[in-house]
Amino acid sequence: MNPSNSNEKSARKEIEKFHLLLNHQAMIPAQCYRMSDNLYSLVCFTNQIVALFISKNYQMIPIFIERVLKQLQRVESQPGVIGYRHLVYDYLCQVSYYLAQFGDLDEEWFNSRIPQELLDAGAQNAPEYDHEKMVITLPENWLLGR
Incomplete structure (x- = not known):
């Protein structure tokens, strides 16, 4: 298996x-x-974004990444959403990483829509989920407010 194909599969698996x-x-x-x-x-x-990703309609995802980022800013100080906000932000970072590496999108269009901070974040790992116990282990930096 070629290493770039392995990297793509790994990035997709994390998403x-x-x-x-x-x-x-x-x-x-x-x-x-x-x-x-x-x-x-x-x-x-x-x-x-989830639906577009599953459908492999990558071209439209950057538009929705912009919209989600605006919504994240709008609810930034709202209580009770810290874990979800972190989950969504890390998801956006991982999707942006995937699209930059493997999405084959027009680079100028992509870069005009995806903020540099998401691109700089690189690959992200989803929180661990124990299917048997149905327990999600949140990363420590989420609890510290990052």
Whole structure:
């Protein structure tokens, strides 16, 4: 197996781990699926990225990354969403990394939409999830406020 193919599979596998957690009841903020909730747009835009990624429609993902980042800024100081905010941000970093390395997108268009801070973050690891115990282990830096 060629190393770049192995790296792509590894990066994709990590994104799949994020996908399992982004709507997990232990991570998702209460009431966020109600259209009147101020987190509704954040959750919907994030889930749009999930759907686009699964569909391999990578070209549109940067548009939704921009939208999610705006929503993350809007809810930055809202209590009860710290873990979800960190999960989404790290997910955006991992997706941006994947697209930059393996997405075959127009570089100028991609770079005009993805902030440098996401690109500089590089590959990210999803929190560990024990399927038997149904327990998510959050990274320590999330608990410290990063």
